[in-house]
Amino acid sequence: MRHGDKKNNLSRTASHRKALLMNLGCQLITHKRITTTLAKAKALRTYIEPIITKTKATESKEVIMHNHRIVFSYLNDKLAVKELFTVVAPKVAGRPGGYTRIIKLGARTGDNAEMAMIELVDFNEIYGKGSDKAAEGAKKTRRAGSKKKAVEATPAAESAEAAAEESTEA
Numbered sequence: 534m535r536h537g538d539k540k541n542n543l544s545r546t547a548s549h550r551k552a553l554l555m556n557l558g559c560q561l562i563t564h565k566r567i568t569t570t571l572a573k574a575k576a577l578r579t580y581i582e583p584i585i586t587k588t589k590a591t592e593s594k595e596v597i598m599h600n601h602r603i604v605f606s607y608l609n610d611k612l613a614v615k616e617l618f619t620v621v622a623p624k625v626a627g628r629p630g631g632y633t634r635i636i637k638l639g640a641r642t643g644d645n646a647e648m649a650m651i652e653l654v655d656f657n658e659i660y661g662k663g664s665d666k667a668a669e670g671a672k673k674t675r676r677a678g679s680k681k682k683a684v685e686a687t688p689a690a691e692s693a694e695a696a697a698e699e700s701t702e703a
Contacts, residue, residue, distance in 0.1 A: 543576060554576060555607065555609055558580060558613070559610040562617050562653075566651070570647060570649065582633060588600065589622060628655065634651070635650070
């Protein structure tokens with residue numbers, strides 16, 4: 534029986550599961566977004582979020598080096614660890630948790646497996662706070678522009694009416 538065992542074993546041995554999550558974690562950090570099965574994405578979320586939290590502690594040089602070594606023991610990829618500490622950590626510094634987002638994509642055609650996309654939340658350019666379209670929408674408002682145009686249009690309309698009256702009188 535597996536009472537209270539919340540870990541998803543993914544039908545793999547412990548070493549295989551560790552290698553799988555290590556590879557998925559490195560790819561997520563490198564590419565910021567990966568597509569995998571829903572079960573693997575959920576397992577990866579619980580694996581990678583504590584690792585990202587480790588990158589935020591920057592009290593002293595000894596603590597930083599210690600955290601580098603701990604994170605390297607989980608990822609075993611120098612480039613991914615460097616990317617995590619130099620690019621990802623400054624972006625997630627103000628976030629209290631929830632660094633990843635899982636989006637369901639539907640079933641895979643071959644075996645009908647439920648697919649999902651897992652991404653780092655602060656690196657999404659399509660939608661959310663970091664998108665350019667949202668920033669442009671915040672700068673422009675319809676109501677403010679129409680009031681200004683109405684005020685500007687009123688003197689112009691009066692002068693056009695006056696010009697029309699002068700031409701009819703002449």
